[in-house]
Amino acid sequence: MPSQSRLSRPTRRGLLAVGGALGAGAALAACGGEKTSGGKAEKAAEKSGPWSFTDDRGRKVETKAVPKNIVAFTGTAAALYDYGIEVKGVFGPTKTKDGKADVQAGDMDVAKLEIIGNVYGEFNVEKYAKLVPELLIAPMWEKDVLWYVPEQSAKKIDSLAPSVALWASNTNMEKALARHAGLAASLGADLKAQPTVDAKARFEKAAARLRAAAKARPEIKVMIGSASAELFYVSLAKMSADTLYFQELGVKFVEPKVDAQGFFEGLSWEQVGKYEADVIMMDNRSAVLQPKDLTAKPTWAQLPAVKAGQVIPRVTEPIFSYAKCAPVLDDLAKAIETAKKVS
Structure with missing residues (x-):
C-alpha cells in the first residue's frame, strides 16, 4: 500500500x-x-x-x-x-x-x-x-x-x-x-x-504483550484509518501484513464494507461516524493528512475516540526488520491497555 x-x-x-x-x-x-x-x-x-x-x-x-x-x-x-x-x-x-x-x-x-x-x-x-x-x-x-x-x-x-x-x-x-x-x-x-538477536527478542516480547492486551481488553475495537481532503478511508485488517498479524494476536478491528478492490471503504466526511471505534490507527505516511490536519473537520472532532485522545499512528508500510516492528506492537498494546471504552 x-x-x-x-x-x-x-x-x-x-x-x-x-x-x-x-x-x-x-x-x-x-x-x-x-x-x-x-x-x-x-x-x-x-x-x-x-x-x-x-x-x-x-x-x-x-x-x-x-x-x-x-x-x-x-x-x-x-x-x-x-x-x-x-x-x-x-x-x-x-x-x-x-x-x-x-x-x-x-x-x-x-x-x-x-x-x-x-x-x-x-x-x-x-x-x-x-x-x-x-x-x-x-x-x-x-x-x-x-x-x-x-x-x-x-x-x-x-x-x-x-x-x-x-x-x-x-x-x-x-x-x-x-x-x-x-x-x-x-x-x-x-x-x-x-x-539482531536482541531486536528479535524485543519483537517477540512485544507480540506477547499485544496478545495479552487484546485478551484482557476484548471490548476495545480498533479502526484503521487514512485521510484525504475529500474522503476518510477505513481499511480491512486482513489485507495487510501488519494488521492481519495484529488480528491474529486477538485485536478486534472494525470491518468495513470494502470496495471491489478489497482493501478499504471510502467514506465522505459526513459519513465518518459510520463505524464505532475505541481506538483509531491513522496512516502515518508523509503525503496523507495527519490528525493535526483534521481539526477543522467537525465530524472528525466529534468521533468518540478523537474526543478521548485515543488516536495513534499506524505504520502503514512497515519496515520489515525486528528493530522497527517491535515498537509498532508495543505502541498498539499500550493504546489498548490504556483505552477507555467509548464506542
Missing part, C-alpha cells in the same frame, strides 16, 4: 499508492515507525561465490556472485540496512518536501543514496542503468506486480537486472519479517549478531 502521484484513474494499485486511502487525483507518500537505537546490525560480512534466492513469486534468482550493486524500494532498503546490508539506490518515498528523510527511510542516511524515484510513478531508468544494478528488490501488494516500478517501464527495468519480490500483503508481519531476514542473510547479514 504505499507515494506521491496524480492518478488518472482509481486502479487498486494507484489507490494503494496513495495510501490505500486517497481518491483519484489525490496524493500520498511506510513498517517505518520511530528510529530505534541499535536498529542497524553489525556490518554484513562479505560473501563470495554463487548466489540464489527464491522470492515470493516463486521465482528463483541466481547470480554468479552475491549482488553488491543493489537497488531497492526505500522501505525494503531500510529493513536490509538494519541487518547491515546497504544498497546503492532506492525508489519510493525517501525525502520529504523539505529534504528530510521520509518515515519510510528508517535509519538510512538519505544523503548518501542515489534516488531513482521519490514518488509513485517516478523511476529514472537512466539513473538506474548507470548504477550497473545487480539486483532490484521490491515489495509486492498484488501478485507479480513490483511496488513502485512503473508498469510502462517494467520490461526495460527488468532487462537491466534480476529482481526479487517479497509480499507486503497476502502474508502476516511475522512471516514477512522472516522472509526479509532470510533475504538479508543470503546477502551476507549475520542473523546471530547481537543487535
Whole structure:
C-alpha cells in the first residue's frame, strides 16, 4: 500500500499508492515507525561465490556472485540496512518536501543514496542503468506486480537486472519479517549478531504483550484509518501484513464494507461516524493528512475516540526488520491497555 502521484484513474494499485486511502487525483507518500537505537546490525560480512534466492513469486534468482550493486524500494532498503546490508539506490518515498528523510527511510542516511524515484510513478531508468544494478528488490501488494516500478517501464527495468519480490500483503508481519531476514542473510547479514538477536527478542516480547492486551481488553475495537481532503478511508485488517498479524494476536478491528478492490471503504466526511471505534490507527505516511490536519473537520472532532485522545499512528508500510516492528506492537498494546471504552 504505499507515494506521491496524480492518478488518472482509481486502479487498486494507484489507490494503494496513495495510501490505500486517497481518491483519484489525490496524493500520498511506510513498517517505518520511530528510529530505534541499535536498529542497524553489525556490518554484513562479505560473501563470495554463487548466489540464489527464491522470492515470493516463486521465482528463483541466481547470480554468479552475491549482488553488491543493489537497488531497492526505500522501505525494503531500510529493513536490509538494519541487518547491515546497504544498497546503492532506492525508489519510493525517501525525502520529504523539505529534504528530510521520509518515515519510510528508517535509519538510512538519505544523503548518501542515489534516488531513482521519490514518488509513485517516478523511476529514472537512466539513473538506474548507470548504477550497473545487480539486483532490484521490491515489495509486492498484488501478485507479480513490483511496488513502485512503473508498469510502462517494467520490461526495460527488468532487462537491466534480476529482481526479487517479497509480499507486503497476502502474508502476516511475522512471516514477512522472516522472509526479509532470510533475504538479508543470503546477502551476507549475520542473523546471530547481537543487535539482531536482541531486536528479535524485543519483537517477540512485544507480540506477547499485544496478545495479552487484546485478551484482557476484548471490548476495545480498533479502526484503521487514512485521510484525504475529500474522503476518510477505513481499511480491512486482513489485507495487510501488519494488521492481519495484529488480528491474529486477538485485536478486534472494525470491518468495513470494502470496495471491489478489497482493501478499504471510502467514506465522505459526513459519513465518518459510520463505524464505532475505541481506538483509531491513522496512516502515518508523509503525503496523507495527519490528525493535526483534521481539526477543522467537525465530524472528525466529534468521533468518540478523537474526543478521548485515543488516536495513534499506524505504520502503514512497515519496515520489515525486528528493530522497527517491535515498537509498532508495543505502541498498539499500550493504546489498548490504556483505552477507555467509548464506542
